[in-house]
Amino acid sequence: MKRLRRSILYVPGNNPGMIRDAHIYGSDVILLDLEDSVAMTEKDAARFLVYNALKTLDFGGKEVAVRINGLDTDFGLKDLEAVVRAQPDVIRLPKTDSEQDVIACEKEIERIEAACGIPVGKTKMIAAIESAQGVLNAREIAHASKRLVGIALGAEDFTADLKTTRSADGIELLTARSMIVMAARSAGIDALDTVFSDVNDTEGFIKEAKLIKQLGFDGKSVINPSQIKPLHAVFTPTKDEIEKSLAIVEAMEEARKRGSGVVSMNGKMIDKPVLDRALHLLELAGATNALRSAMQ
Amino acid sequence: MKIKEVGIAGTLESSDILIKVEPSDDNKITISLDSLVIKQFGNQIRKVIMDTACELGVEGARITAIDKGALDCTIRARTAAAIYRAGQSDDYIWEGSNA
Secondary structure (H helix, E strand, O other): OOOOOOEEEEEEOOOHHHHHHHHHHOOOEEEEEOOOOOOHHHHHHHHHHHHHHHHHOOOOOOEEEEEOOOOOOOOHHHHHHHHHHHOOOEEEEOOOOOHHHHHHHHHHHHHHHHHOOOOOOOOEEEEEEOOHHHHHOHHHHHOOOOOEEEEEEOHHHHHHHHOOOOOOOOHHHHHHHHHHHHHHHHHOOEEEEOOOOOOOOHHHHHHHHHHHHHHOOOEEEEOOHHHHHHHHHHHOOOHHHHHHHHHHHHHHHHHHHOOOOOEEEOOEEEOHHHHHHHHHHHHHHHHOOHHHHHHO | OOOOOOEEEOOOOOOOEEEEEEOOOOOOEEEEEEEOOHHHHHHHHHHHHHHHHHHOOOOOEEEEEEEOOOOHHHHHHHHHHHHHHHOOOOOOOOOOOOO
């Protein structure tokens, strides 16, 4: 079954209380952050904390990722040396501008895995794209490594790079979002959206979540546990959608038995793309337990 | 590792521990601990600090700890960070994998 990445909860890497409690909020992914949420003077302390937490704590079966500092900083390689040995599921590489950034990071991960007896290739990667250059190279980035399970948009740095600001409707992000979704789809990996920074604006958050789902994203980063439940609600298929999808699958199966690849259902043509969408929705429904609820 | 100066790591926030490591004239590690749960977990906290210091090859140090309910992994992390800072070193020795 497909691994869900509807919600990626940012957890500051130098906050032991938040790291300890991170698994209780129900996000699909826990992202321990060594980059922007950690003060420059505390990078070493956060690295020790994340390393020891990964080696010790039970994160309740959640996918655990670590955002390292960029490899062009004094901290990035040190982060990798520690974190890869502690075996998170995923390393999130920030500020990915080109496929070379992914390849360089993968090379270091591979070296560390080999040096300490971890099966080479076990550590997965997510590349965060945070610049115009990165967006223009999104396709190459998405195809740069078999370790990649997703590419993500980092909108704060991206909008700064564009010399604009974030707006309520997100028009400034539309091209980048669309290009990232297409690049991810072409590589068969997840497309992951950026954070919504105003934790008090639930209405605005839900509106943005609906938008990015419609664009094709698989999930979104969140900066507060309160954003997880409404985000999952947006990504969980409704009973009506599930019933329609089941009917489409059934109708297509009947058509296949008759030797046809197309069928009419309630006056609408049903063909392979419609079937593919129905199957994708049912897969999501199965993964979110919505299918079981709808069948009861 | 030789302790060359005062090294501090951690905070006084809940679930954290503040560790201060200072040079010592003799080859002994002494630990002064303040914790809200000292009666229940004082010995365990001291043990984690002492084990971490010994693993890092510290021979002489005065360690002061103010605990705010930290887990063992946090105590280990803060102790190690304070020792490396006090030793003016970033030559970290990360353990291998469990694979």
